[in-house]
Amino acid sequence: MAASTAQGASHRSRLRLIVIQTLVFSLLATLGARLYYLQVISGEEYQGQAASQSVREIVVQPQRGLIVDAMGRPLVTNRLTWVVSLDRTLLGRMSDEDRVELLRRTGRAIDMRPRRIEARLLLCGDEGAVAGTCWNGSPYQPVPVAQDVGEAAALRILEQPEDFPGVVAERQTVRQYPAPYGINAAHVLGYLSPITSEELDAAELSGDSSVNGASVVGRAGVEKEYDQWLRGQPGYQQVAVDSKGRVRDDVSDLEAQPGDTLVTSIDAQVQGVVEAQLAKMIQTQRATRDPVTGRNFEADSGAAVVMEASTGRIVAMASQPTYDPSVWVGGITDQQLTRLYSEAAGTPLLARSFQGQFAPGSTWKPFMTVGALTNGYSPDTILGCPSAVQVGNRPFHNHESGAYGSIDFARALEVSCNTFFYQVGMHFWQTLGSDPDDVDAKDPLVEEAENFGFGEQTGIDLPGEASGRVADRHWKRDYYESMKDYYCDLADAPQDEKTSDFVYKFAGEFCVEGWKYKLPDAVNFSIGQGDTIVTPLQLARGYAAIANGGTLWQPRVGKAIVSPDGEVIREIEPQKERDLGIPKSVLDYVDQALQGVSTRGTMAWKLGGFPIDQVKIRAKTGSAEVYGKQSTGWVASYTEDYVVVMMISQGGTGSGSTGEGIRAIWEALYGVDGEQVDPADAAIPGVTPPASLPIFGEDGSILPPARDKD
Template identity: 85%
Template sequence: MTAASHRSRLRLIVIQTLVFSLLATLGARLYYLQVISGEEYQGQAASQSVREIVVQPQRGLIVDAMGRPLVTNRLTWVVSMDRTLVGRMSEADRTELLARTARAIGVKVPRIRAKLLLCGDEGSVAGECWNGSPYQPVPIAQDVKETAALRILEQPEDFPGVVVDRQSVRQYPSPYGINAAHLLGYLSPITKEELEDAEDDGDSSVNGASVVGRAGVEKEYDEFLRGQPGYQQVAVDSKGRVRQDVSDLAAQPGDTLVTSIDANVQSVVEEQLAKMIQTQRNTLDPVTDRKFEADSGAAVVLEARTGRIVAMASQPTYDPSVWVGGITDKQLARLYSEAAGTPLLSRAFQGQFAPGSTWKPFMTVGALTHGYSPDTILPCSSAVQIGNRAFHNHESSAYGPITFARALEVSCNTFFFQVGMHFWQTLGSDPDDVNAKDPLVSQAEKFGFGERTGVDLPGEASGRVADRKWKKAYYESMKNYYCGIADKPQDAKTSDFVYKFAREFCIEGWKYKITDSANFAIGQGDTIVTPLQLARAYAALSNGGTLWEPRVGKAVVSPDGKVIREIAPKKERQLKIPKKVLRYLDEALQGVASRGTMAWKLGGFPLDKVTIRAKTGSAEVYGKQSTGWVASYTKDYVVVMMISQAGTGSGATGEGVRAIWEALYGVDGDQVREGRAAIPGVTQPATLPTFGDDGSILPPARKEQ
């Protein structure tokens, strides 16, 4: 054998050895993958074809005190798209799929593309983009017609990656035709920030497809109403078509919220408020010689002994169902539009207005507990000269020397001007002293004015008690603005009033003058209240001095009918008012209803059977028509109605307030027929509605209260 042959043979052996080694290594690797690690990789392979679908829970019901449904749910067809599968398609196939889907469901392609974008991605639009998991089907259309949904379901090969299912959305049964939008609130999709916060807190009750409460009790009790989502795992093929269910974790429906609202009373309140507004819009204002604007209004009915809200209405209002399925830009713009009256704002607990003469009963309490007595007599002249200005009574009426009771009956401004000026002169005649005592201010604060009531509704306004400290703080915050106007020559855009005010404000705008004290005593000037604040203060007059935190929620009940949480009335404070003062005031306000400024609207009403106490008020607002108020109460209820730019209190709202009292007590002419009362038995039962095993909700069984 030659040396060359030997070398060739050696190379062949080496090559054979290498090939054998490679084959052995490959075989060993295959054995490891298929035998030793086979189950692990098989599981991983299977998991890649398993898709997790979030099953949204049915949101809890909202019912009134009698069990009538105020907010329920209805089923709707929802079409979603699998972003992952659609993203794998070629541009041509994706374009064709989107066009075909758009035609089927009646949604334009650009809108579908916008919904498929993840929030935060380039080109994404808040409210349109997807907040949830990128691996979860993205809802692109709601309330899809059944024919379109069935077509997609029956032709899956034409709609790869398109998912169709039925989901529940909010529905408003409107018993007795009520609206109650500001009480109930609305829902909208969860934001990216909210979702991230929930994930950080370990809150699994929300996900990218969740809707959450944005106003009213929908927001306040959202954690109970929202329920717990479920999760369904399904096996899909390479085209995203579902082949079989793998596992299923059922969603847990939300709890039911029982409210203190009575739908029957709510309907009467809404109807009367709207009617009074419309009436005033067709009535000539004798002061301005044009029809009243009557641009907004509110009405509240409280249980005097508990602070529970029985009914509450605000105008303008809106249809809460506009939020279901997504609100349009045009609809949203109208809700925030000042030209439309800002319908989203609840005047009942978010609107702030000068209280006018409805303020005088609280000033009476302050006076009678700080030196004055029921026997005090002061002159009710047509006007009082304060400095270089005459302060007048309404229509410059004069009633001679009168008591506090008579001053309340005829709503004498000059009487209360003197009370306010007396305390200024004796306790705080230095206009620069921000710490001077003022019994009228302190009494107003004790009744809860200038602070939120604590009602279980979000976004409540605090009102304002315009005392010395507030005036000084306001001056500090606004002096640059007004001094800037005053330091320049008056231009065409600045009215004489504004220019004069700016100059005076710049020079001594922090001073609390005797005129401020006089105005404070009659509910004018810079003091503002919400109708709800006024109602709960009158409830304290009715119930002996207890100031309650108003409540809409009454109980939270699980889907199987078990009471999870009872929402008891919460006492904020007990006012230390002598009983003789409350009795005196009570009798005086009865006089307002029977022979005072409210009497002309209560002619023929059986006041001997239903004893109403009332106070009217007309608040003047610069550049606008007067705001009309009536605040009234019995031992059971408080009724307050307010209409902005509608004239005198009884003239603007008196008939509506009377109609509400007639409904509450079943008044028919001069007779009281309890069987016709809006609430059976006149007052609400102490018990909750009865929840049946079959899901039915029946009225409460009445007990002795």
């Protein structure tokens, strides 16, 4: 029985062994089959995936396109500069001690604090990263930490690689501003800054491959408006890296495509004259005593526009205060940025020419004349021009209380008679809208202002344009609804030392009936005072419509897009907004009256000796009163070819503050020297802007346009 038991146990042991052997062989067979599948059947696929994990893509930034003027002169180009970059992946493999020492050594070489270098190496999105300083590009390519590095420092890094592991010094292109004729043109040209994470995400969603995390994009001016053409197409370099992320070899290259060239309608020589005259007039007024306040004029800002009358193309446009556009190249400091937005510095980033909004004063009167002559008045209408007109319980005066007797519209424009136009405004209010609560009452003067494009953007190809404001009945009702709580609270509170008597009284009246469009509102509107505001560009466009026979154009700075090899990709044609439908007889009448302003009216004293018989300048001066400030001075002028507008905030009378500058610009445009006119001396060859584009040579040269032979 014992033997039988032993045999049973032995049998069970053999069974267990067989089961274990079978299990082991099954596992080995499964493993072998899996290995065969991975290495033989799917080997190529996994080999490709493994290879792709060792390949990294480095972005090669394209050279940004040029910006040139109408004659082919460069306004914005690119220059080579030494840029020092650091390899983040290699730094990440260093010990803390070695990393600190490398950053200290690199900082000494490029005159930069190690802490600033560290801040630039942080990836945007990492803890402690600062927008505008952190790196928004690929983590696998060297991160630029300094540009415009001295050549000696760059060569030291290149010649001593053992002392600067992971530090790269190379030549790269950055924006340059050649400034032909000493121009600035910052508000027209604009500036660049690094792309934001939000913009990059939006580009990826839209499939836009022209930007990447290391791109810089246009932020203002034509740099922003034509950014998609100027930016070019990035290239990509694929490199093989080891397990530590270090580059071992180049795999493939896709070359970057340079950006296209933007040809503008700006003429650099005219731009230089306009900028110089605007700055000169401002400086002159700051040294001139204001007879009203008894102190010098503040002349805190100004703008000037030169427009081609028949097309709306911008020939020159200047704003003061301005800034150096190169301040953005390589990154702007907090101190520099604060100044650009500072009110104490005059907010230099604000382009007064198309973003600044000012009361137009008497430059408004030609549009009011058109409105009157197309709504019941005639050139034969005679009205008095007394020193003052009583409106309710308040007298409304002429400038300096002058009186000119009974006159017509032409003479009223020549001497800029306020009281003449007060009567026109009063007439329309009394006959068509005497109910101050009727927001839909007809007002021919308001309708004509809107017909000329005031109260709406001009559509210029520059971002951030202001729309101005036509202060009609609807606007006044809307403004009351938005501000009544503020003024009612102010009126209900006891008057404090910070609130003037005027403001306190105004708050009380506004709270009670601030929505009503009263007779004083209509009177102020008729002479460009009150709450109506315009941009200098809007005013120039309105005068261009008078000059060209009644066509309102959308102003344009861009003229053409040209590829890097000189092929014209797109011509940017002038865009007609609309025909104003004004009778030719009315426009001719206003045109003749504005000639009288230059020969015997308020602008005549600034044009003495000017060959007005050869260069027929039409003009209108304006002095807009602003509560708590000195007057804003305007001159709007034109010929058959151009419109020239200049204004100075807190500069005094129109002709007094800008008249000499306006004259100097006209002299440059037509080649005037004293009483002589020589077209050969004109700033633009042939006097008027060329219709054709600059000539782009195969060698990359840009030559002036070919002029048509007469």
